[in-house]
Amino acid sequence: MTTAMPTTQPSATPTDEPTAKPSATPTNQPSAVSTAVPGTTLSTVPTAKPSAMSTTEPSTVPTAEPSTVPTTEPATPAVTDRPVNQAVDHYDRFLAEHYTWMLGGDLDALAAAQRDLLAQWGVVPGSQDGSLAVDLGCGPGHTSLALAGLGYDSVLAVDLSGPLLSELAAHARDMPAVRPVRADVRTALPELVRPGSAGAVVCLGDTLTHLPTRGDVAALFADVTAALAPGGTAVFAYRDLTVPLTGTDRFLPVRATEDRIMTCFLEYPDDYDDYTVVVHDLIHSRDGAGAGADWRLNTHSYRKLRLSHAWVLAQLRTAGLRVRHEESGPGAMRTVVLERACEQPR
Numbered sequence: 001m002t003t004a005m006p007t008t009q010p011s012a013t014p015t016d017e018p019t020a021k022p023s024a025t026p027t028n029q030p031s032a033v034s035t036a037v038p039g040t041t042l043s044t045v046p047t048a049k050p051s052a053m054s055t056t057e058p059s060t061v062p063t064a065e066p067s068t069v070p071t072t073e074p075a076t077p078a079v080t081d082r083p084v085n086q087a088v089d090h091y092d093r094f095l096a097e098h099y100t101w102m103l104g105g106d107l108d109a110l111a112a113a114q115r116d117l118l119a120q121w122g123v124v125p126g127s128q129d130g131s132l133a134v135d136l137g138c139g140p141g142h143t144s145l146a147l148a149g150l151g152y153d154s155v156l157a158v159d160l161s162g163p164l165l166s167e168l169a170a171h172a173r174d175m176p177a178v179r180p181v182r183a184d185v186r187t188a189l190p191e192l193v194r195p196g197s198a199g200a201v202v203c204l205g206d207t208l209t210h211l212p213t214r215g216d217v218a219a220l221f222a223d224v225t226a227a228l229a230p231g232g233t234a235v236f237a238y239r240d241l242t243v244p245l246t247g248t249d250r251f252l253p254v255r256a257t258e259d260r261i262m263t264c265f266l267e268y269p270d271d272y273d274d275y276t277v278v279v280h281d282l283i284h285s286r287d288g289a290g291a292g293a294d295w296r297l298n299t300h301s302y303r304k305l306r307l308s309h310a311w312v313l314a315q316l317r318t319a320g321l322r323v324r325h326e327e328s329g330p331g332a333m334r335t336v337v338l339e340r341a342c343e344q345p346r
């Protein structure tokens with residue numbers, strides 16, 4: 001996979017997509033999620049320690065559970081349905097049970113490795129940062145566990161997947177700093193975090209590309225700037241899938257063990273614009289590893305944004321964030337470590 005930019009690079013300012021943020025009006029939550037996940041009401045969400053910038057902020061937080069999950073969606077959205085529903089559906093119905101396995105299988109080992117990476121990137125609680133960290137699109141929460149291990153007093157772990165939040169809650173039983181919250185990352189920061197109070201905000205593992213539009217991504221960057229405390233750090237990691245893969249390069253092996261094999265297939269259908277790709281996940285599994293065990297194939301598809309690195313950097317700058325460090329990794333993964341720019345962006 002290459003990270004070269006296509007000549008049809010989207011402009012820095014998306015004009016062809018809705019930029020309006022979703023309504024924060026709480027909707028009826030599936031009871032299994034709200035009861036299974038501790039910390040889903042805002043009364044349990046840590047409000048950051050008072051910081052220099054938080055003194056003028058409201059001293060209370062709302063008590064309603066935030067969510068933009070619609071209540072009228074069909075049971076199994078197709079790939080043409082609204083992307084945020086596709087993402088939620090994809091994880092809740094298909095990928096959540098395999099997600100930790102997909103990453104290697106051992107959440108605590110993943111957390112330990114993530115802790116080292118975060119420390120390398122300078123994501124450590126500092127005396128002036130405040131000690132709130134936010135993990136946007138936390139998944140099973142290895143990064144949230146790592147942030148707690150690094151010493152953040154409160155780690156707000158935000159995701160829309162009930163099963164993944166439950167997995168994190170089980171692992172974080174002895175880590176009261178970790179607060180799993182079922183909320184949409186597009187509204188979580190303004191609703192749950194006082195402006196200027198977060199020592200760290202991270203959004204890792206390609207969560208950004210799950211958002212419905214590039215306008216949502218740009219708006220999220222602005223929310224992160226507003227949430228960061230002076231001296232705080234933001235980290236985004238996402239795949240730049242702007243260059244379409246062709247032929248058999250579109251089949252991406254993810255992981256294979258004796259009883260499970262995961263493959264990804266990327267499709268660029270004609271009815272989608274240049275900014276999206278349809279991801280087909282294929283998981284073969286069998287009960288037991290013996291020669292007689294039959295393989296089953298389960299598949300599920302969803303849509304992702306194709307974000308060019310140049311576009312992301314331009315939006316980060318516009319949002320008032322300054323790059324401190326950048327990395328490229330396998331699978332066109334890009335990691336950007338940032339701080340709030342002192343001056344307002346021009």
Ligand SMILES: C[S@@+](CC[C@H](N)C(=O)[O-])C[C@H]1O[C@@H](n2cnc3c(N)ncnc32)[C@H](O)[C@@H]1O
Nearest residue numbers: 091137138139159160161184185204205207210
């Ligand atoms: C690719 S996973 C990344 C998980 C984790 N950050 C990691 O590094 O492995 C994307 C996660 O984002 C969540 N997600 C997608 N869209 C979301 C949204 N609008 N609000 C909250 N979570 C969302 C999914 O449920 C999923 O857990």
